[in-house]
Amino acid sequence: MGLRLLKDAFWGAAPSRIQSAIIAAAIVVMAFIPGVADTYTPLFLSWIMTYCVLSISWSFFSGKAGYISLATASFYGIGMYLQAILGRQLPLWTTMILAAVMAFAVGLIIGVVTLRLRGIYFTIFTFGLSLFLNRFMNWYEGAFTRTKGRMVKPYDNDTVFYALLVVFAITLIAVIILNRSRFGLSLKCIGQNEDSAQHLGVRTTMTKVLAFAITAAPVGAVGAVMSTKIGYIDPNTAFGLNTSFFPVLMAIFGGMSSTYGPIIGAVVFYALQDYLLRVTNWHMIIFGAVMVVVIMLLPNGVFGVVDTILRKRRSAGGGAEASHQP
């Protein structure tokens, strides 16, 4: 019965009332955390929300459309550099919006150039983009500013926490709404059979480009916010490849069949990383082992397992009903 309730709340078509209520309550509860918790907790939660936004965005585009993007680091780094350059003159909320707009614009350009390509070429291009921006900023800083990195004006943990809560809430709600929209549905169709989608009248290239650019925007915004917490950025922190790979792993771990899979993935992954970093130097090796086990045992992620159980129960129930008929 518990499973059934969970299913009704979080699966299926339009977001149910229970689902909307739980999400709204969770966001409100989170808004009170900085008031009651110690100073470390908001920072810890900020990182978790950062990874949530990255993996939700990634799985909305790549998980649905089937085009694996490794450009997350590019958009994240663009947000960071924008904050480093403009953060001293402008308030945080302005730079966040600017970072989102900038990431959207870059996403649009990259999308128009590359999304006519199918399959692995798109992945290689986006991977190369992050590497290129990293090398380019290295060269630029060396040649013109004669420094390696930049200082970013710091903000306190609570401000950062609330800024991220806003981005996180907007991203989550937008994805839930878009998932059931005509747009979300057509994106999913592209991932399953692009030719068929085209024959039904989906303007495939436009849909892909738009989705790619939209999901770049929140990534740019969280990049801008988190750079203030790091305090000092250089091309390797801004365009680090892990930023591209982690959201992919988190989404796979959590499962992409539901909006909440990537969130579970982000929470478990970040908490595990945080813990392992404190107790051992071998965290990446343990990480890798966990990932291999997960992909082998749970190909559809944590949510995929629950989904399979629910479907089995339902078809078992359906079978029993059918057997009553003569």
Add this chain to the structure above:
Amino acid sequence: MALLELKDINVSYGNVQALWDVNLKIDEGKIVALLGANGAGKTTLLNTITGALKPTSGEVLFKGERIDGLNPNRIIERGISYLLEGSRLFPDMTIQENLEMGAYHRKFWSGRKQDIERMYALFPILEERKKQLAKTMSGGERQMLAMARALMSNPALCLFDELSYGLSPKMAKAVFNTVKQLHAEGITVFLVEQNVRQTLEIADYAYVIENGRIVMECEGCTMLENDYIRQAYLGI
């Protein structure tokens, strides 16, 4: 006046000409069949109608208006719907979502709820299984779903490419019966098939295509008695 008419259509892939002076008429409310072997030009002809290919010369008229040169999007809007060979469903989406996609075009999207109800009335099996993923269905049921999806946009003309492809004889029979049912509801159907006997049994009119040319046309049942057809396509 014919619902769809092809006049002297020539189509080439680069230097290779695939269709030669094709003339074809589909009258409203009829089942018209196009028969031919692999590579004869059947799918090329369909792609020319749906706008995926542009003819090098000739005209495609739909309800008396020229539609060659229009985008596939615009042609769907005018009321031609196309079921691709091998049905091409969205396997990891539910049956209901697959149907919704049939009404993807903006013109049909707002009416999708009523259209889905209409499809459930026509294919009750789909309603029973509406929450299931399309990949869990049998071959025949998939073909039903594909047909329902093609009908979602209320087309004046349905193009069915290889409906019986990959189906057991029993399933194929069920699918052809469905086509007859659609015909009874007044929908015009253009059937493109390799399954000659069953197609001719239900078709009002039939064309035979060989090497990109229409070589024969006549009423469906008289073709079954034609010596050439019996030898070349039925093997008797």
